[in-house]
Amino acid sequence: MTRPRILVVGAGFAGVGCVRRLERRLRPDEADLTLVTPFSYQLYLPLLPQVASGVLTPQSIAVSLRRSGKYRTRIIPGGAIGVDLRSKVCVIRTITDRIVDESYDYIVLAPGSVTRTFDIPGLVDHAFGMKTLAEAAYIRDHVIAQLDLADASQDPDERASRLQFVVVGGGYAGTETAACLQLLTSNAVQRYPRLDPKLIKWHLIDIAPKLMPELGDKLGGSAQRMLRERGVEISLGVSIAKAGAREVTFTNGRVVPTRTLIWTAGVVASPLIATLDAETVRGRLAVNAELDLPGYDGVFALGDAAAVPDLAKGEEGAVCPPSAQHAMRQGRTVADNVIATLRGEPLTAYRHKDLGLVVDLGGRDAVSKPLGVELHGMAAQAVARGYHWSALRTNVAKTRVLTNWVLNAVAGDDFVRTGFQSRRPAKLSDFEYVHSYLTPEQVRERVEEAVDLGEVE
Known part of the structure; x- marks a missing residue:
């Protein structure tokens, strides 16, 4: 039998935290790990202003993913541009501009956010x-x-x-x-x-x-x-x-x-979330306290792209702010819950009081x-x-x-x-490729065609 396939989308605080914990806690023969990210480094975003001012060099806050960890994770250099949750297929545009379909059994969505802009001339x-x-x-x-x-x-x-x-x-x-x-x-x-x-x-x-x-x-x-x-x-x-x-x-x-x-x-959730055709809260994916997506098997979301209930506040409807502090800890919780799902164990709710x-x-x-x-x-x-x-x-x-x-x-x-x-x-339009994503209809059409051709299961 083939091993379960775990696909993590995004290499920010949330995604990398999840991958590293999965590498440590999963047995080598228990699952295959894949990470989708345009850049093979984790960026420590809070120190970006110090790079802009020259206090820090760029490489000092860009932590290479290939020189750390246990090297068990396959890295796909590219960006996820659509996900079909029912067929369990992620559509990826690689850095060579080739579009590929990646099947998975479990997916962790941590695509982060993009700059929030308004319809302001120029x-x-x-x-x-x-x-x-x-x-x-x-x-x-x-x-x-x-x-x-x-x-x-x-x-x-x-x-x-x-x-x-x-x-x-x-x-x-x-x-x-x-x-x-x-x-x-x-x-x-x-x-x-x-x-x-x-x-x-x-x-x-x-x-x-x-x-x-x-x-x-x-x-x-x-x-x-x-x-x-x-x-x-x-x-x-x-x-x-x-x-x-x-x-x-x-x-x-x-x-x-x-x-x-x-x-x-400000920022808004990655446009990838709009391709899922799933419930959102102010543009962020609506998830349970266990960070899984209701109604779908094996789908987890966290970080800037997910509206995670903030249980520590004790207020109805409160969600965790999109901060590095929460993203890092959510990454560990999602990893534990993916492993619990694999092993048939109960999931853990995310709870963290802001420090x-x-x-x-x-x-x-x-x-x-x-x-x-x-x-x-x-x-x-x-x-x-x-x-x-x-x-x-x-x-x-x-x-x-x-x-x-x-x-x-x-x-x-x-x-x-x-x-x-x-x-x-x-300028802004040169760094964030917000128009590269597919619509939910385009995702479904592409995946259906791939299934008919036998390219995905």
């Missing part, structure tokens, strides 16, 4: 995202390039526009991105004697009335005060009405001349709320970096990150740009 054509490693590295190059171009320009208006930067999104990603990059430019401009430091302006805007409301009024106020003291202009209750190549129009009518618009206004929040604002600035204790300044910085460091999955990653932090603290920033972005701009 947004996807002129804004940068901050969701991938490539985007973070690209933004760093772009920001340093603006200093070089402003320094070389003879036009005062052009110089001023190149030295204004707009970040949309007052959550953790947007706030940390604005904070870290503002620190980079304020340090870098000292090396440009022709540039007036007063021309550098960072704008952080959000439609919400508060910055990072999860922190509470006290810590949220501390974060705002730290940023404003560093010259970051914070505008709340405001968003983008229109984006252009050389200016951005706010919803309050204000026009800001800029060549840099960074969009971090707290950490926000690294660069330099010595930070705010943290571990286990409900409010901290700011150096104490908060120690907690924030200590948490991130401990959450890195391998000793190699921990060593690289710690070395980068020490080097940056001792030697300061460097302001070298690679130049790879100088010829062609790369």
